[in-house]
Amino acid sequence: MGKPHIGILTYRNGHRFQEPGYFRRLISEGQKLGATVFLFSHEDAFEQKRMIRGFYPSAKGGWENKLFPWPDVVIDRCRKGSPGYRQFRKKKLFLYANNTYTNKWNATRLFMQDDAVQRWMPHTVAYSPEHLKEMLKKYRLLYIKPGNGTGGRSILKLTRTVEGYTVLGRDNRLVKKTARFQTLPPLIRWLNRWVKTERIREGNFMIQQGLDLSLVPGRATDTRLLIQKNELGEWDITGLGIRIGGKNSSTSNLHGGGKAVPFESFMVQRFGPEKTKSILLECRELARQVVQTIERHFGPMMEFGLDIGIDVNGRIWLIEVNPKPGREIFKRIGRMDLYRRSIQRPLLYALYLLQASKRPPLNRENAG
Template identity: 25%
Template sequence: MDNAPLIGIMQSNRRRRELSNTFFYINDLNLKLFTFAPADIIWSKKEIQGIYLEDGKWIEASFPFPDVIYNRCYRNVRKTIRRLEKYIGKNKCFNLINHFNKWWIYKILSNSIIKDYLPETFPCNKDNIINLLEKYKRFYLKPSLGHKGKGVYLIKLGEDDQKEVYKDTLLPREIITGNDDFFNKIIQYTWGRKYIVQQGVDLAQIDGMYFDIRVLVQKNIVGNWDTTTIVSRIAYHNIFNTSLCQKVYTSVKVFDQLYKCPVKRDKVFEELNKVSLIAARIIEAKRGQLGEMAVDFGLDVTGKLWIIEVNGKPQKTIYDNIEELECKELIYKRPLEYAYYLSKSK
């Protein structure tokens, strides 16, 4: 173990350090692991006051700066990472940024070969809202830096130019008459935050419930992007927001219901794989070194795939209760494999 690579898992604060426990249990690469928060770095001594797991107990200890850092902070710690790179070397920290801005992800991908998979998306303003309502009769209002589906609204154009506002459920929260009142409500919904407006796609359902398709792509032990798993979140009845899901299944199970033809099903999986890996490479080329992301797709009623959003810090716990999923350990192993690869790279 003395010559084993030292890998630091950086969490956003000290309370979250113990959330790294699964990585310790599945570590079979002879890695020395510890977890820490930015506040644990003692710059004057070039050491970190972190914790590690041994025999089921967390032990606090001082560590030198590690060989590689796996960034799990959801906030922007780019300055901390740049400072650490002066000591551990460039490209020894991955996931430089975890909290993806929906608007800049759209701008990056809309100029790429996968642009046709993107719903039209714009910064939230009056002209863009009018444009989307006229063109599609519906749109989504989303925080640019949102997560877990919070703060998402669905707006539909109803009869007599009424605006129907939905929050998570398919029961209107408000029905607004008059443009002035409507735009005043938009200001209330978005107050203090940047929002985007996104084309309202008429999504398919399964057994009367909305679902999405999440493709988890991660770097592997030779440093290449690879698809780890594809799952689907099934929303509750009368809920359009799939972040509020009642169940998560492998997409194979869902697609077996959607597609009677195995050839058609396999082509959709091939398309999901191809587009997700392209998206990962493009985003990494523009935003810096990454090790994993989740690409969320919607399937519309015509069978077309749409990239709904891309997550820079995929929630790993959603996979824990999928009985038929065979690669649960690999989801946690892949970041360690990539860290091992970086530790051996010049």
């Protein structure tokens, strides 16, 4: 029997990929595990021949391609939901390590309605001028977020002040934006333009209750938790870390100028050891409840990055869930062991799935 072939489905622009460093590590770790790993886009599958134009690192630093046999299992890492990709996914041509998910707005509605998760959810509604007025009456701080955004793009932080309203955020190119308004009508006109010009992939916007996450004064702070399936096909928390946003930034995203620090030492300094232990246990419980809820609705999954807000009182909130998460935070906090494990786990789970698919079904009449 030859080496197992693992295909990584992603977006390709010519010979360029969105996450080249991560993909090189993924392919290298796959080789160490005895697998052949290659990248491909939905345009690279030749269905009749059952062959794939696959890409792999060149010794010169770029990417080479050749024809590979049909992959035994595919990891979907495509972060750009083009119509061609969506149609391709519907065909179910492969054994996939992860099912398709949904956008952030639909996921938020699901979590708000789920008995096991709703206690961690901030109040969230679809964007409209009427909803904005209602939310501003209830909360001094709001976030205006795209329903299918990523990486902190197009997110606004809106604060009601004595002088009026202050808006702070980043557009879909991550350029900082600030604005101030004395009254509501010009604010609404400005926001109406924003949700039209800054929408991502024709998606809508939502208004979310703002949280006081300034564990470091004047800076947005949150926790990124990575939960992944392991080599036994079981959910396990790989690790977590704190992200501290840049000065005058509406989010804590690392590529928006934020920095990362280890979770435990930071939280102990802020809340003490006992409270930190309790917060950590609740973060773990939240992560497990979230992935169980998702799998009930969407089928088997592989990994998720949870953005968890811990407010100044130590209360825990679920901010958002990322189905194709980054793992740079482990590098930033100096945990290369966790960084490497976070890269290995999707491959180990893919190999587990492949073996499980070859096992004969259990004969329940003769079992036990």
